[in-house]
Amino acid sequence: MAWKIVIAGGGFGGLYAARTLERILPPQSARITLVNDVNFMLYTPLLPGAAAGTLEPRHVVVPLREELKHADLRLGTVVGAAPDHGRLSVRGPEGDLEELAYDHLIVALGSISRTFPIPGLAEHAIGFKTLPEAIALRNRLLRSFEIAEAMEDGREREAYLTFVFVGAGYAGVEGLAELQDFAADAIELYPRCRTSGTRFVLVEARDRIMQEIPRSLAEFATRELRGRGIEIRTGTQLEEVREDSVRLSTGETIPTRTVAWTAGVKPHPAVAELGLPLDGGGRIRVDSYLQVEGRENVWAIGDAAAVPDAAQKYQRPTPPTAQHAMRQGRTAARNVAAATGAGHRRRRFTYKTLGVFVDMGRNQAVAQTLGIRWRGPIAWFLARTYHLLLMPGMKRRTRLVIDWSIGLFFGRDASELGMLGHPPALQGQSSGGTGEEAAGD
Ligand SMILES: Cc1cc2nc3c(=O)[nH]c(=O)nc-3n(C[C@H](O)[C@H](O)[C@H](O)COP(=O)(O)OP(=O)(O)OC[C@H]3O[C@@H](n4cnc5c(N)ncnc54)[C@H](O)[C@@H]3O)c2cc1C
Known part of the structure; x- marks a missing residue:
């Protein structure tokens, strides 16, 4: 049997x-x-x-x-x-x-x-746990740039160019850092947005970012992120999310159209x-x-x-x-x-973490492996090598190396393909697939 x-x-x-x-x-x-x-x-x-x-x-x-x-x-x-x-x-x-x-x-x-009953959170924030969420975040950023670029008034543009991340575990920090890096490249294509600049804010309820890694590495990451102009608010909680702003426990209101929820x-x-x-x-x-x-x-x-x-x-x-x-x-x-009696001995699960990598884009990362702490470009190289080795299959590893190399030498693509996989009605769609002509017919 x-x-x-x-x-x-x-x-x-x-x-x-x-x-x-x-x-x-x-x-x-x-x-x-x-x-x-x-x-x-x-x-x-x-x-x-x-x-x-x-x-x-x-x-x-x-x-x-x-x-x-x-x-x-x-x-x-x-x-x-x-x-x-x-x-x-x-x-x-x-x-x-x-x-x-x-x-x-x-x-x-x-x-x-994990969410909390914060007013407006479920309606307006995007998670960062699944592939659709990650792609939606990128599309939201590009869409916001497009909307802001058409606005005459610099103050109106502000909310579209402000991105708030809530939760500073390593997933949140990596997501924020990579997206900000992408925004810094993409904004070169938007002359009006460039004059206003972007604003990235990281909100964390605890007293420091990335509780998962040693304090000294988290402090290095904090300095790196602040050096890029990212605002880090520790000891601060999100109180309310509205369509065009967030309110923090400090009483501050930040105009924004994009809130990413990465709090556990x-x-x-x-x-x-x-x-x-x-x-x-x-x-x-x-x-x-x-x-x-x-x-x-x-x-x-x-x-x-x-x-x-x-x-x-x-x-x-x-x-x-x-x-x-x-x-x-x-x-x-x-x-x-x-x-099942197949001859193997029962074993306890005794694994202890060997290391942790936090890739922050722009050739910067922090890492701890076997008690040794790394930071800067060497940590970034270690992080990429580690994930390359862990990704199953030579075919997929090769694809990663090609993607990374293209990004390094030619930059990234700024098309917003949010409609992928959601085709409009067969009649009258545009070549972009938005289907607006169909709706107007
Ligand atoms: C942005 C981000 C970055 C991360 N980075 C790291 C990192 O650098 N290093 C690290 O060690 N960890 C990292 N993690 C954490 C890591 O992803 C998780 O700890 C890990 O995936 C847990 O593995 P799992 O098998 O328990 O769950 P998962 O890998 O999530 O697998 C669960 C599977 O179950 C499926 N599923 C769920 N519900 C159902 C259902 N009802 N019926 C059928 N199928 C279902 C899901 O589709 C999924 O395929 C990261 C997480 C995130 C979100």
């Missing part, structure tokens, strides 16, 4: 779990099914590059079918589970509901942006529908073997799981990073193999 192993979520954790299972379990002994809502894995560390137009959006994703050998990819959304009966409920692309039976389940559903993550809501024990933050409670509390055959990894962190004496959960998720994927796969 072949074991039925189902993996819910095909991101960093799920893909690495599937690939490890494929390697260690012969196809005749296990039927592996990977369920994901899209047919690719998003390589999030490169998302800021896609937002800034340095990398083509298709070059920051990994098509799952290309990476899987004999595991089955099932496109669908996980909507629930019956752990007592070994079943996972999946809604297919056409809306049909299917019950997948499993002997072992690995949950790797990741996270979404929380587990994907589907996680709460699986009938599994959760911690106070909504993450699935697992032991250091990644086994869900009270369940012999359910495992959870990545941003969706509260995995006891060996680096903190198992007292706190591991941080939500790709480095942890992919390694947890491998460990979970080995432990599942051990549970």
Whole structure:
């Protein structure tokens, strides 16, 4: 009999779990099914590059079918589970509901942006967690430049040329820095905007940016960002977002048309529908073997799981990073193999962070690897090399090198292609695909 192993979520954790299972379990002994809502894995560390137009959006994703050998990819959304009966409920692309039976389940559903009930936030702010959001941010910047360029009054232009980022973890800082770098290039094409200049503001509730890295590196990054004219407001909270401004806890109102929300993550809501024990933050409670509390055959990894962190004496959960998720994927796969009696020994998850890279564009970065701190161009080079090596497949690595090289020598493209994938009615569309003629007909 072949074991039925189902993996819910095909991101960093799920893909690495599937690939490890494929390697260690012969196809005749296990039927592996990977369920994901899209047919690719998003390589999030490169998302800021896609937002800034340095990398083509298709070059920051990994098509799952290309990476899987004999595991089955099932496109669908996980909507629930019956752990007592070994079943996972999946809604297919056409809306049909299917019950997948499993002997072992690995949950790797990741996270979404964590928001707070701040007036106007949901209506006016853009997240920075998914590819559509990253591309929307870039398009919003270019669209704002176009609108501002047509305005006679310099004061009116101000809100369109001001960009506010809320949340200064490394993802927020990288996104802001890359986008500001892109704006500095693109504005050369807009003579009126150039005279007004752009304004970038980073708002952070805590006392310093990037709590994830040592203070000295965060201070270096702060100096670098301030040197570029970016305003950093620490110890400050967002109180309200309006269509044309934000209000901060200091009482200040900043005119802006673009607010990017990068203030942390929380587990994907589907996680709460699986009938599994959760911690106070909504993450699935697992032991250091990644086994869900009270369940012999359910495992959870990545941003969706509260995995006891060996680096903190198992007292706190591991941080939500790709480095942890992919390694947890491998460990979970080995432990599942051990549970099926395939000869592997059960292992605890003991990984401690080896390093962290924060790419700030303009050949600047900060990094810490194996206790050594790097900053400036050398850190930037290390960061790019690291992601290049981690990106699966020679084809995709080559594409990254080509994109980066083109960006270095020829600059970036400033077309706004927001309509891609959303064609207008067949009749009367413009060559840009906006379909305005169709509406007027
Ligand atoms: C902008 C940004 C930059 C980052 N940079 C870094 C970095 O430099 N280094 C680092 O270590 N970490 C980084 N991270 C964090 C890293 O991306 C996450 O920690 C990591 O992706 C977690 O892996 P995971 O497998 O738990 O979740 P994910 O990789 O998010 O995978 C979850 C998968 O589940 C799918 N899914 C979700 N819900 C459902 C559902 N209901 N049904 C079916 N499928 C579903 C999703 O589509 C996704 O494919 C960054 C994150 C962001 C947002």
